[in-house]
Structures are given as structure tokens and as C-alpha cells.
Amino acid sequence: MIVTITPNPSLDRTYELGTLIPGEVNRAAHDRLDPGGKGVNVSRALTAAGHRTTAVLPLGGPSGHLLADLLRRQGIDVAAVAISGDTRINVSIAEDGGSVTKVNAVGPELSAAESAALLALVREDHLGNDVDWLACCGxxxxxxxxxxxxxxxxxxxxxxxxxxxxxxxxxxxxxxxARPDVVKPNREELAEAVGRPVATVGDAVDAAGELRKRGAQQVLASLGADGMLLIADEGSWYGSAPVAAVRSDVGAGDASLAGFLGAGGTGPGALAAALAHGAAAVQLPGSVMPTPADLDPAAVVVTADIPLERPLRG
Incomplete structure (x- = not known):
């Protein structure tokens, strides 16, 4: 049983078009509306893979009601705290070739009472004694x-x-x-956390090691198209899963975390599952989460021989 908590969830509207022309009227070839927020996406990916999950959310206004309804239609249990503000709506514009422009709303402000209610909702006596993981996201x-x-x-x-x-x-x-069991930063978040650039795989390994010294028990670091790292007491591993074309990277990191937790949340096997889920997600439209049929485990390579000198792209 994996519970997710998303303190700032959203409805995600995605428009797909050939090329975005700023300042002009752009017509979308396709559009879709998905439940959004990092933890929400983790729950969606877990459900698609057949795992039990509950999504804990603060929800308010018509957009909050619609978000809960969309999740329940997907078979996801929702544990909600009613808030006075409206749940935010985010917009993504996905162009041919994989470029995605995002506009994220700031979201509602939670009161002290709403904050306390959200904390209370995730106490063990509210969610039961069979929770294996709690994913705190976003x-x-x-x-x-x-x-x-x-x-x-x-x-x-x-x-x-x-x-x-x-x-x-x-x-x-x-x-x-507070010693979380795993943290999942991307390259930019790693650099921000340690206050220096992350230009190579070795830089990412060093930055992840610093987060571990500060208390993280494992660091699952996403390096985008350059793969992922897992740094833990048991060992360190690097993996990659090349894809032919990126359709949308919205929610791909969340799919990776779902794959990692669903595969046990530790070791090279879990890293391989994270990579397979992330690679599948970027080939799907909007923030659609992959199913087992979308995964290509054979494309994943995981090794303990980390290429420290390899430069990171972008």
C-alpha cells in the first residue's frame, strides 16, 4: 500500500500542436484534461501498474470536485481535506519534437486549520496500519x-x-x-540544494552524496535524457533508457518514482523499474501515465560502473 500526499494539486490541461507561435492564435490538434500534481501522478502510475494507493489532497472549488471525480473514475481512492480556496489549473503546450511550455498557477493559500487537518489525515490511525510507503510530492x-x-x-x-x-x-x-528514506531530485534541484553547478554525472554523484550526509537515506536523482542515479548505503548505480522520440515529459519523473516504489524502493532493480516507467511516460501524450504494456524493460541498462566524467546535456 502506497499513500501519496500532494499539498498543491492541480487540474492539468494539455494542448498539442505543431509549433507554438507567440503572439498569434494557435490552434491545438489535440487537448486533454488530467488530474495533476506530483503525488497525484504517482498514484495514477501506481494504479495503472496494479498497486494499491490512496491520494491525500487538499481540494477546493469546482476544480477540486472535478479533480476528485477524475481520480475516482481511474479507480484511485481519494482522502481529501476541504479548503476554502480553489484548486489550481495548470496549462501545458506540447509541440511536435517534444518541446513543452508550461504555465503553472500559484494555487490556493491554506489556513493554519487546513494545514493541521492535512497533517492529521496522513497519521497512521487515519490510513491504517498497512502503509508501506508515503510519497510526499511537489x-x-x-x-x-x-x-x-x-x-x-x-x-x-x-x-x-x-x-x-x-x-x-x-x-x-x-x-x-528528518531522514527521509529516499529523495528524488532532478539535476536542477540537486544543483540548487548544494549551491553549485551539476555539469557531469560525477557532479551529480557528489551532490547526491552531500544530500545523504545531511540525512537522506537514498538519493534517486533524475538526469533527464542522461538517465538516473541511485546512491544508497547498499551501493551506487547509474542507469539509462534511451527513447526514439519524446512526446511529452509532463509527469515523467512522477512515473519514475512510482516505478521505483512499486518495485520495492531500493536497489538496482527498483532503479531499472524507475527508468522503464519514465521512458514510457515521455512517449505518451500530456501527463498520461504508462501501463505495464507501455514498458520496455529490455531498453533499460543499469550498472554499478558509473561514468563519472560523462557531461550532462542541456
Whole structure:
């Protein structure tokens, strides 16, 4: 059983077109509306793979009602805290060739009472004793202090569940001392956390090691098209899964985290599952999450021989 919490969820509207021309009227060839937010996407990917999951969310307004309805239609259990503000709506414009322009709304501001209710909802006595992982994902909305995730990690650890944390900036740094079981930064978030550029695979290994020294038990680092790293007590591994063409990278990192947790959340096998899920996700439209039929495990390569000198693209 994997529970996700998304403090700032969204509805994600994606428009697909040939080429975006700024300042002109652009007509989409296709469009879709999906439940959004990092933890929401993790729950969607887990459900698509046949895992049990509950999505914990603050929801408000018509957009919040629609988000909950879309998730339930996909077979996902929803545990919601009603808030006075409206759930945000984000827009992505996906061009042929894989370029994606995103406009993310700031989202509602949570009151102190709403924040406390959200913390209370994820206590073990509310969600049961069979929770294996709690995935804490995404940015914090206005009204929640950077230490909010740290408090949540400490609270859930005391109940015995393992914690996966996918956030950035002050919220990530504040939570490290609570010793989350795995953190999942991307290259830019790694660089921000350690205060220096990450230009090579070796730089990413060093940055991940620094996060571990600050408290993270494992670091699952996404390097985009250059693959992923897993740095843990048991060992360090690097993996890649090339794809022929990228259709949309929206939610690909969330699909990777779902694959990692669904495969046990530790070791090279879980890293391989993360890579397979991420590679499948970028070949799907919008933020569609992959099913087992979309995965290509044979395309994944994982090794303990990490190419430290390899430069990172972009």
C-alpha cells in the first residue's frame, strides 16, 4: 500500500500542436484534461501498474470536485481535506519534437486549520496500519512553512512507514534532517540544494552524496535524457533508457518514482523499474501515465560502473 500526499494539486490541461507561435492564435490538434500534481501522478502510475494507493489532497472549488471525480473514475481512492480556496489549473503546450511550455498557477493559500487537518489525515490511525510507503510530492502551497514536510516525515516515521520525498528548495533542505528514506531530485534541484553547478554525472554523484550526509537515506536523482542515479548505503548505480522520440515529459519523473516504489524502493532493480516507467511516460501524450504494456524493460541498462566524467546535456 502506497499513500501519496500532494499539498498543491492541480487540474492539468494539455494542448498539442505543431509549433507554438507567440503572439498569434494557435490552434491545438489535440487537448486533454488530467488530474495533476506530483503525488497525484504517482498514484495514477501506481494504479495503472496494479498497486494499491490512496491520494491525500487538499481540494477546493469546482476544480477540486472535478479533480476528485477524475481520480475516482481511474479507480484511485481519494482522502481529501476541504479548503476554502480553489484548486489550481495548470496549462501545458506540447509541440511536435517534444518541446513543452508550461504555465503553472500559484494555487490556493491554506489556513493554519487546513494545514493541521492535512497533517492529521496522513497519521497512521487515519490510513491504517498497512502503509508501506508515503510519497510526499511537489511544491508547498502558500500558507505552509518550508518545515511542513519535515514535520510530516517525522510524524509518519514514528508510525513505521517509509517516506519518499520529491520536492525542492527550502522544503527539501528542511526535511533532510528528518531522514527521509529516499529523495528524488532532478539535476536542477540537486544543483540548487548544494549551491553549485551539476555539469557531469560525477557532479551529480557528489551532490547526491552531500544530500545523504545531511540525512537522506537514498538519493534517486533524475538526469533527464542522461538517465538516473541511485546512491544508497547498499551501493551506487547509474542507469539509462534511451527513447526514439519524446512526446511529452509532463509527469515523467512522477512515473519514475512510482516505478521505483512499486518495485520495492531500493536497489538496482527498483532503479531499472524507475527508468522503464519514465521512458514510457515521455512517449505518451500530456501527463498520461504508462501501463505495464507501455514498458520496455529490455531498453533499460543499469550498472554499478558509473561514468563519472560523462557531461550532462542541456
Amino acid at each position: 511544491s508547498l502551497p502558500r500558507g505552509l512553512a518550508p518545515e511542513w514536510y519535515a514535520e510530516l516525515v517525522a510524524q509518519v516515521h514514528s508510525g513505521g512507514a517509509r517516506i519518499a520525498l520529491d520536492t525542492s528548495g527550502p522544503a527539501l533542505l528542511a526535511a533532510l534532517s
